[in-house]
Amino acid sequence: MAVSRFTITREPLILRALVEAVLEAHHDDARATGRPSPGAAASFVGLVRNENAGRRVLYLEYEAYEPLALAVFERITNEVNKRWPEVVLGIHHRIGRLDVGQPSVAIVASSPHRAEASGACRYVIERVKQIAPIWKREVFDGGETWIEGAVADPEDEAAAAEAWRRACA
Amino acid sequence: MAASMRVTVRLFARLRDVVGETELVREIPPDATVADVWQALAVEWPAVAAYGASLSCAVNADYARMTARVEDGDEVAFLPPVSGG
Numbered sequence: 086m087a088v089s090r091f092t093i094t095r096e097p098l099i100l101r102a103l104v105e106a107v108l109e110a111h112h113d114d115a116r117a118t119g120r121p122s123p124g125a126a127a128s129f130v131g132l133v134r135n136e137n138a139g140r141r142v143l144y145l146e147y148e149a150y151e152p153l154a155l156a157v158f159e160r161i162t163n164e165v166n167k168r169w170p171e172v173v174l175g176i177h178h179r180i181g182r183l184d185v186g187q188p189s190v191a192i193v194a195s196s197p198h199r200a201e202a203s204g205a206c207r208y209v210i211e212r213v214k215q216i217a218p219i220w221k222r223e224v225f226d227g228g229e230t231w232i233e234g235a236v237a238d239p240e241d242e243a244a245a246a247e248a249w250r251r252a253c254a
Numbered sequence: 255m256a257a258s259m260r261v262t263v264r265l266f267a268r269l270r271d272v273v274g275e276t277e278l279v280r281e282i283p284p285d286a287t288v289a290d291v292w293q294a295l296a297v298e299w300p301a302v303a304a305y306g307a308s309l310s311c312a313v314n315a316d317y318a319r320m321t322a323r324v325e326d327g328d329e330v331a332f333l334p335p336v337s338g339g
Contacts, residue, residue, distance in 0.1 A: 131339050149338070150266055150331055152315035178338060190339050210339060218312070218331075219338025220267035231268040233335035237310040239317050 090175035091158040093151045093219075098188040100130055103175045107193040111173040120171060121197035127206040131190040133183045137232075140225035147180040147189060150218040154178065160239060161212045165194075165205045168249075172196045172205045178219060189221075204252040211248035215241075258283055259326035261291060268334045272301050282324065288313060289320040291330050308335050 088102045090110060108123055115122040133145050158176045165172050175193045183189055190213065194205035213219075216237045223230055238244065263278040270276050273295075282291055288311050296303040310333040311318055324330060 147338075148267060150264065150312070150315070150333065153312050153317070153331070154338075156315060214336070214339040216317075216336070217338040218266070218310075218333050218336055220334070221337045222267070231271075231334070232337040233268070233308075234337040235335055236308050237317070237333060237336045 088177075090173075091155055091162075092177045093149045093154050094177065094179055095181040096179070098130070098177050098179050098191045100128055100188070100191050100193070103177050103191050103193045104128065107173050107175040107195050110175075111195045114173065123173070123195040123202075124197045125199040125202040126193055126195040127199070127202040128194075129190075129192040129206045129210050130188045131210065133185050133187050133189060135185045137223060137225070140223070140227070142185060143224045143226060144182055144184045145189070146182050146222040146224065147178075148220050148222075149178065149180050153218045157213075157217045157239070161209055161216075164212065164245065165208060169196065169201045169205060172201050174205060174209060176209060176213065178213070178217070180219070208248050208252035211251050212245070215244050215248065259286065259324065259328075261324055261327070262329045263291060263295065264329060264331040266331070266333055269302060269305060269332055272305075273299050286324050287320065288318055288322050288324060288330055291324060292320065292332065295332070305334060309333065310336075 088106050090106050111123045162174045173195045177191045192209045194202045196202040215235045216239045221232045258281045312331040
């Protein structure tokens with residue numbers, strides 16, 4: 086039984102399981118619709134880095150508004166499929182305490198061709214950072230702080246355009 | 255029609271730390287908007303008022319505008335700037 090393609094989890098992320106889930110879904114879709122099977126899968130894994138803004142990071146504590154985060158993953162997928170209907174996506178995000186070096190997010194995009202797989206993967210991580218209701222508190226040598234990035238607004242077309250620009254650069 | 259409505263307020267990250275609660279249940283007047291729920295919160299906890307300028311909100315786990323009308327039983331979430339990934 087394959088794992089779900091969209092998950093918020095406290096368990097360690099396993100990229101291989103996500104790749105398998107995405108490819109299985111893609112093959113199922115290709116068989117059912119007669120569309121091309123995957124010819125490429127691109128992945129992105131975000132890791133906890135040991136430094137941030139000159140601070141020595143000890144660990145990160147992630148939290149999410151889970152039902153909305155899953156809805157946002159679905160929304161991002163719809164955005165990708167509007168441009169590239171043949172792309173199949175999977176997004177796993179971890180929450181809870183993550184030590185330096187551990188994966189916090191895993192993204193897989195499969196497509197008949199490499200350009201769309203790679204572009205979709207980049208687009209998804211940009212959009213996750215812009216609009217997924219997920220937060221990290223950084224515990225560093227000497228203190229702790231909430232990291233605050235973008236004010237999430239899924240309707241902000243300029244933000245989506247910027248994500249496309251980076252994805253297709 | 256009820257004289258007032260009851261909503262569940264969800265708070266995350268820094269906002270939750272400032273208020274000290276993850277979830278509150280509050281009575282609000284009929285016809286209230288998300289902005290009204292936020293205003294009431296800022297009266298109760300003046301320290302959150304500063305976050306009003308960089309806020310997202312959701313109603314029943316769906317992104318919404320501050321001008322959105324709230325219904326009895328809704329879950330209203332206030333979200334500080336996000337930092338996933």
